[in-house]
Amino acid sequence: MSEVLHTxxxxxxxxxxxIADAAALTGAETESELIDLAVDGLVTRxxxxxxxxxxxxxxxxxxxxAELDAAGARGAVDAAYGKFLTLNPxxxxxxxxxxxxxxxxxxxxxxxxxxxxxARVLSLFGELDQRAEVVCAHLAAALxxxxxxxxxxxxxxxxxxxxxxxxxxxxxxxxxVVWFQLHEDLLVTLGRPRG
Amino acid sequence: xxxxxAPSVHEPxxxxxGKAHGLITMMRLGLPVPAGFVVAxxxxxxxxxxxTMPSGLEAARDALGAEAVSVRxxxxxxxxxxxxxxxxxxxxxxxxVSDVFASWNTPRARIYRVLHDIPHDLGTAVVIQRMVxxxxxxxxxxxxxxxxxxxxxxxxxxxxxxxxDTVVSGRTATLPVTALKEREPTAWEALVAALAVLExxxxxxxxxxxxxxxxxLWLLQVRPGGLTARAAVRVAVDLADEGLIDRREAVRRISxxxxxxxxxxxxxxxxxxxxxxxxxxxVATGRVARTxxxxxxxxxxxxxILVRPETSPSDLHGLAAATGILTAxxxxxSHAAVVARSLGRPAVVGAADLLGPANLLRAADVRDPADLLGAADxxGAADxxGAADxxGAADxxGAADxxGAADLLGPAAPREGTLITxxxxxxxxxLGNPGLTPAVADTHLHRxxxxxxxxxxxxxxxxGEERLTAAREKL
Numbered sequence: 053m054s055e056v057l058h059t060x061x062x063x064x065x066x067x068x069x070x071i072a073d074a075a076a077l078t079g080a081e082t083e084s085e086l087i088d089l090a091v092d093g094l095v096t097r098x099x100x101x102x103x104x105x106x107x108x109x110x111x112x113x114x115x116x117x118a119e120l121d122a123a124g125a126r127g128a129v130d131a132a133y134g135k136f137l138t139l140n141p142x143x144x145x146x147x148x149x150x151x152x153x154x155x156x157x158x159x160x161x162x163x164x165x166x167x168x169x170x171a172r173v174l175s176l177f178g179e180l181d182q183r184a185e186v187v188c189a190h191l192a193a194a195l196x197x198x199x200x201x202x203x204x205x206x207x208x209x210x211x212x213x214x215x216x217x218x219x220x221x222x223x224x225x226x227x228x229v230v231w232f233q234l235h236e237d238l239l240v241t242l243g244r245p246r247g
Numbered sequence: 248x249x250x251x252x253a254p255s256v257h258e259p260x261x262x263x264x265g266k267a268h269g270l271i272t273m274m275r276l277g278l279p280v281p282a283g284f285v286v287a288x289x290x291x292x293x294x295x296x297x298x299t300m301p302s303g304l305e306a307a308r309d310a311l312g313a314e315a316v317s318v319r320x321x322x323x324x325x326x327x328x329x330x331x332x333x334x335x336x337x338x339x340x341x342x343x344v345s346d347v348f349a350s351w352n353t354p355r356a357r358i359y360r361v362l363h364d365i366p367h368d369l370g371t372a373v374v375i376q377r378m379v380x381x382x383x384x385x386x387x388x389x390x391x392x393x394x395x396x397x398x399x400x401x402x403x404x405x406x407x408x409x410x411x412d413t414v415v416s417g418r419t420a421t422l423p424v425t426a427l428k429e430r431e432p433t434a435w436e437a438l439v440a441a442l443a444v445l446e447x448x449x450x451x452x453x454x455x456x457x458x459x460x461x462x463x464l465w466l467l468q469v470r471p472g473g474l475t476a477r478a479a480v481r482v483a484v485d486l487a488d489e490g491l492i493d494r495r496e497a498v499r500r501i502s503x504x505x506x507x508x509x510x511x512x513x514x515x516x517x518x519x520x521x522x523x524x525x526x527x528x529x530v531a532t533g534r535v536a537r538t539x540x541x542x543x544x545x546x547x548x549x550x551x552i553l554v555r556p557e558t559s560p561s562d563l564h565g566l567a568a569a570t571g572i573l574t575a576x577x578x579x580x581s582h583a584a585v586v587a588r589s590l591g592r593p594a595v596v597g598a599a600d601l602l603g604p605a606n607l608l609r610a611a612d613v614r615d616p617a618d619l620l621g622a623a624d625x626x627g628a629a630d631x632x633g634a635a636d637x638x639g640a641a642d643x644x645g646a647a648d649x650x651g652a653a654d655l656l657g658p659a660a661p662r663e664g665t666l667i668t669x670x671x672x673x674x675x676x677x678l679g680n681p682g683l684t685p686a687v688a689d690t691h692l693h694r695x696x697x698x699x700x701x702x703x704x705x706x707x708x709x710x711g712e713e714r715l716t717a718a719r720e721k722l
Binding site: 064147226 | 355358362539564588589
């Protein structure tokens with residue numbers, strides 16, 4: 053199990069700093085491991101971004117399945133995934149509500165001038181995050197590497213609450229982006245195709 | 248709190264719920280509505296308070312004398328797709344009614360209400376009607392005018408041999424509603440006449456859900472409006488020309504926000520190859536790339552439209568490289584839609600035409616259920632993505648790794664490298680570059696603003712929004 057390979061597998065193409073942040077490693081550690089993985093033909097670097105190769109994806113699938121079976125965690129991850137799926141449509145609704153605001157029944161881009169509306173959406177995000185925290189705790193108990201998602205989701209929400217409006221749905225470190233990596237990770241971990 | 252669906256019932260919509268109010272209005276207009284009754288909003292509120300069910304429910308159901316019934320939610324405030332519908336209920340209905348009452352409190356429904364300032368304690372009415380069977384004819388949705396352009400012809404979808412829930416779920420490919428003309432000519436004439444009657448009553452464009460059973464038309468729901476901003480401008484002007492409303496009313500109906508939305512540049516007609524839902528406004532022209540990696544490479548040579556069955560985080564680099572985004576699946580809250588808006592890229596989602604026939608079922612399974620912002624009336628189960636994933640578990644492990652995206656797209660999908668244009672407002676996809684229609688070329692908009700100047704008495708050069716605002720202040 054290579055944390056960096058698996059992180060990259062769930063992120064797609066990304067620059068070094070984002071990979072290091074997601075994997076909770078230093079830039080130097082991450083780069084060193086990426087170079088080893090590249091030598092083995094498991095990752096590639098294009099236009100400044102790293103991404104997994106087909107061989108890298110296949111190898112990660114194999115290692116992730118082995119890790120899951122060794123930990124005897126399939127049942128627990130499967131159950132947590134079921135709970136995640138009930139939260140997923142709500143998260144997507146809230147991201148849309150953050151980006152588009154109904155005005156006279158017409159969705160218009162949210163210019164964030166209506167602070168009362170933003171406060172309502174942010175508060176709903178907070179409620180959802182509390183329920184997501186329970187799911188993340190179950191996942192981390194089954195496989196410790198999932199604990200990083202809790203930290204990243206919480207950090208994104210904190211940044212948004214501190215006024216960084218793009219940190220809910222509109223940046224590469226946003227709650228939405230981390231959430232989708234978690235979704236991808238669950239699919240990969242359980243060996244399920246998307247759709 | 249049980250009332251029959253009958254022309255003599257005059258309770259307001261906040262008691263009857265919007266659906267029952269519309270059905271009774273149609274009965275009063277002499278239009279065909281299946282017999283039934285409504286468990287009114289106060290009964291739904293009582294259920295939420297302390298779980299009590301209204302008395303007389305089963306007696307009313309027995310009195311209906313129908314073997315099977317439909318049980319549908321119908322709140323006073325429209326919450327499209329957020330609550331339950333149960334079709335083909337046989338025997339006692341108490342459980343079905345309490346299920347619909349309880350569906351008021353699903354998490355998504357709660358979110359919807361918070362965002363739209365709807366109180367949580369209102370509750371919903373429940374409409375119970377004799378079941379009509381689209382299996383013995385067809386079902387569909389019809390607008391009195393084209394909801395995208397406002398053109399004055401009936402527009403909509405019909406599905407022969409199926410009931411209405413199949414149409415709105417998108418599980419099966421539909422035909423244009425005009426197909427009724429050939430297959431069910433009597434029902435078609437009745438539908439066209441009904442739409443005209445409803446327009447005259449509501450003095451606005453309307454849309455209905457309908458079922459044709461053994462050649463006979465039944466109307467199951469009516470709602471006024473439901474138009475894009477551009478269509479709303481045209482309809483307001485046309486209705487004034489037709490004498491259904493006066494010019495002051497036409498100006499009153501278009502808010503400055505709608506005017507701004509109507510002024511977004513739109514694609515000219517062109518050779519339309521697919522239609523989806525506009526998820527991020529704007530028009531984009533570029534060459535088709537069918538994977539994220541290709542999009543990144545091709546973007547070096549010019550604008551690219553990324554075309555995908557749906558998107559995931561591993562497409563992010565392709566989404567960022569693309570000028571526009573087109574997906575076959577998903578709704579206004581899908582990953583592609585959220586990311587496209589965050590990047591300010593035009594996007595069309597849920598263009599199911601892009602999938603091969605064998606893939607239509609899968610497309611529907613992952614389509615987003617309801618439009619949270621109420622722009623459209625597409626409904627489905629809450630947890631559709633989950634359903635698709637559970638089915639997918641049977642697939643070979645790792646199949647997603649080796650299966651390219653392109654083979655999920657059907658033969659109708661444009662080939663890589665093809666120049667296409669997408670309109671993120673209307674959801675249309677055209678071959679080539681048909682060009683843009685700027686708002687100033689819209690004769691309807693011009694006339695509406697002229698009427699606004701007549702009202703304000705101010706003809707100085709100003710923006711359209713200023714002209715409209717000045718007129719509306721005088722109204």
